[in-house]
Amino acid sequence: xxxxxxxxxxxxxxxxxxxxxxxxxxxxxxxxxxxxxxxxxxxxxxxxxxxxxxxxxxxxxxxxxxxxxxxxxxxxxxxxxxxxxxxxxxxxxxxxxxxxxxxxxxxxxxxxxxxxxxxxxxxxxxxxxxxxxxxxxxxxxxxxxxxxxxxxxxxxxxxxxxxxxxxxxxxxxxxxxxxxxxxxxxxxxxxxxxxxxxxxxxxxxxxxxxxxxxxxxxxxxxxxxxxxxxxxxxxxxxxxxxxxxxxxxxxxxxxxxxxxxxxxxxxxxxxxxxxxxxxxxxxxxxxxxxxxxxxxxxxxxxxxxxxxxxxxxxxxxxxxxxxxxxxxxxxxxxxxxxxxxxxxxx
Amino acid sequence: xxxxxxxxxxxxxxxxxxxxxxxxxxxxxxxxxxxxxxxxxxxxxxxxxxxxxxxxxxxxxxxxxxxxxxxxxxxxxxxxxxxxxxxxxxxxxxxxxxxxxxxxxxxxxxxxxxxxxxxxxxxxxxxxxxxxxxxxxxxxxxxxxxxxxxxxxxxxxxxxxxxxxxxxxxxxxxxxxxxxxxxxxxxxxxxxxxxxxxxxxxxxxxxxxxxxxxxxxxxxxxxxxxxxxxxxxxxxxxxxxxxxxxxxxxxxxxxxxxxxxxx
Numbered sequence: 001x002x003x004x005x006x007x008x009x010x011x012x013x014x015x016x017x018x019x020x021x022x023x024x025x026x027x028x029x030x031x032x033x034x035x036x037x038x039x040x041x042x043x044x045x046x047x048x049x050x051x052x053x054x055x056x057x058x059x060x061x062x063x064x065x066x067x068x069x070x071x072x073x074x075x076x077x078x079x080x081x082x083x084x085x086x087x088x089x090x091x092x093x094x095x096x097x098x099x100x101x102x103x104x105x106x107x108x109x110x111x112x113x114x115x116x117x118x119x120x121x122x123x124x125x126x127x128x129x130x131x132x133x134x135x136x137x138x139x140x141x142x143x144x145x146x147x148x149x150x151x152x153x154x155x156x157x158x159x160x161x162x163x164x165x166x167x168x169x170x171x172x173x174x175x176x177x178x179x180x181x182x183x184x185x186x187x188x189x190x191x192x193x194x195x196x197x198x199x200x201x202x203x204x205x206x207x208x209x210x211x212x213x214x215x216x217x218x219x220x221x222x223x224x225x226x227x228x229x230x231x232x233x234x235x236x237x238x239x240x241x242x243x244x245x246x247x248x249x250x251x252x253x254x255x256x257x258x259x260x261x262x263x264x265x266x267x268x269x270x271x272x273x274x275x276x277x278x279x280x281x282x283x284x285x286x287x288x289x290x291x292x293x294x295x296x297x298x299x300x301x302x303x304x305x306x307x308x309x310x311x312x313x314x315x316x317x318x319x320x321x322x323x324x325x326x327x328x329x330x331x332x333x334x335x336x337x338x339x340x341x342x343x344x345x346x
Numbered sequence: 347x348x349x350x351x352x353x354x355x356x357x358x359x360x361x362x363x364x365x366x367x368x369x370x371x372x373x374x375x376x377x378x379x380x381x382x383x384x385x386x387x388x389x390x391x392x393x394x395x396x397x398x399x400x401x402x403x404x405x406x407x408x409x410x411x412x413x414x415x416x417x418x419x420x421x422x423x424x425x426x427x428x429x430x431x432x433x434x435x436x437x438x439x440x441x442x443x444x445x446x447x448x449x450x451x452x453x454x455x456x457x458x459x460x461x462x463x464x465x466x467x468x469x470x471x472x473x474x475x476x477x478x479x480x481x482x483x484x485x486x487x488x489x490x491x492x493x494x495x496x497x498x499x500x501x502x503x504x505x506x507x508x509x510x511x512x513x514x515x516x517x518x519x520x521x522x523x524x525x526x527x528x529x530x531x532x533x534x535x536x537x538x539x540x541x542x543x544x545x546x547x548x549x550x551x552x553x554x555x556x557x558x559x560x561x562x563x564x565x566x567x568x569x570x571x572x573x574x575x576x577x578x579x580x581x582x583x584x585x586x587x588x589x590x591x592x593x594x595x596x597x598x599x600x601x602x603x604x605x606x607x608x609x
Contacts, residue, residue: 013415031555036566037573041400056556057401059566065550068459074466074476075554211571219383231571238381290570 032079040289078270085326088119097260103271106278114295126257128295132229135246142223150178163225166208168340184327230292244312250322375577396575409560416481417538424489454547462551472554489534496530
């Protein structure tokens with residue numbers, strides 16, 4: 001009885017190994033690398049059916065992890081969707097292919113506000129995918145008047161009711177903005193002032209959080225929090241007492257964009273994929289699923305008015321006047337590391 | 347009386363601390379709202395969505411397949427290695443044991459990146475094979491460390507007695523030695539399986555081509571927030587392991603009581 005069991009088990013294992021090992025070898029395979037939970041899955045299935053190209057979809061946790069894998073060169077990805085500052089870095093290090101925009105006719109639907117951005121000034125390497133801002137999410141019932149400045153996060157009135165982002169570039173960046181400097185500042189004096197401000201603020205902060213901020217704000221555990229606009233849309237939907245504002249000093253506005261790394265063997269198919277993602281219906285489905293702001297003009301028109309009319313979800317031109325995109329800091333990143341370590345361990 | 351109460355209380359606190367997160371996790375898998383801040387009513391929608399999510403099911407499949415294959419192969423290799431190490435002289439044995447300890451003590455990220463660089467160097471495309479190879483490799487030391495103590499406790503004369511009585515070495519090994527070391531082998535196997543299932547860093551840097559394990563998929567959701575589908579999946583996994591353990595324990599206790607009755 002035992003013998004038979006082991007024999008059957010062995011056969012099952014062998015079949016599993018062979019079944020996994022032998023796949024369809026004649027189909028073109030596209031390797032896509034994206035953030036987790038950042039696409040409507042059915043979009044991939046539709047692409048596979050329409051063009052008979054298999055999509056191998058991998059996910060990464062941070063831009064830096066993705067960078068390590070792509071730089072080392074083992075995985076041959078055809079499509080990546082990193083963030084703005086990482087794209088700039090990859091362009092500088094000659095890691096990206098130039099796009100042939102004649103193969104991506106749907107590029108015309110991308111809002112001209114989002115073309116010629118600082119990280120890719122001639123639109124040679126990237127096509128925007130999702131974008132958003134960083135701002136203050138506040139509970140209207142717990143905050144006496146509508147915040148207009150980052151300084152409200154340093155207001156002693158709200159001691160222990162403030163949630164800060166556990167992300168060094170975001171937190172140090174908004175502090176620089178509060179002090180009136182650029183959030184890409186490399187000036188040691190300005191950085192020192194930011195560090196002092198953050199250390200001062202520490203006693204007022206309830207917690208430095210990332211993902212937990214949403215649940216905490218929905219449950220009413222804090223009055224003010226620094227969040228990304230996409231998360232704000234979700235939180236406000238769950239708890240109508242909440243509201244979101246981009247302070248007048250300006251903030252960070254961020255982009256995730258689609259790029260093609262060097263060394264791809266399927267450039268034509270990759271451009272086809274980018275064009276597919278820029279089709280109105282597909283862009284709409286992605287924007288609907290992800291909930292972040294889409295740079296696609298027609299997709300935005302298709303979305304329900306309750307979402308697109310909200311300034312926190314789809315900021316107007318004037319909301320972004322003082323806002324900046326993150327730029328790769330290069331060697332100054334070490335300074336940011338040091339400051340953040342000192343703030344957290346104070 | 348007070349002493350027994352304190353003992354029971356301490357034990358209860360210990361288990362409560364260990365299991366409270368899992369219970370909360372399971373609780374929120376039935377929450378109809380996505381947020382962990384509010385309870386919006388009982389719902390099975392996350393379970394339904396989980397079974398429809400191709401990415402999660404594929405990751406689960408790969409996690410289990412890699413876990414089973416890597417733990418079985420690592421156990422076979424590790425057991426053979428343990429026998430070899432046991433028969434070595436003092437100095438070579440000490441050297442090999444130190445080499446065995448190194449991967450265990452090494453941080454995962456060092457192991458992960460070094461595997462990745464090795465695979466790139468020999469121009470092996472990152473995918474299922476590289477993932478499997480890296481898992482088998484980091485599992486082997488743990489198997490060796492589980493099996494070696496058992497081999498040391500083994501009575502050498504039993505094996506020789508079996509040979510004297512006419513058994514071939516293969517039969518002697520299978521019928522005499524293997525049952526003696528079986529607890530160590532099973533421990534090694536389960537340890538390897540758990541480590542493989544749990545691993546993130548080494549898997550992340552050594553996979554590609556759409557082969558993703560559960561840990562990678564879940565960690566990748568960190569930026570956007572863990573979807574309650576994962577709560578549903580974790581609850582089901584925990585439930586199945588619990589059922590499996592209870593069944594095994596019941597079977598074993600029934601076997602024991604039947605043995606006691608016949609003896």
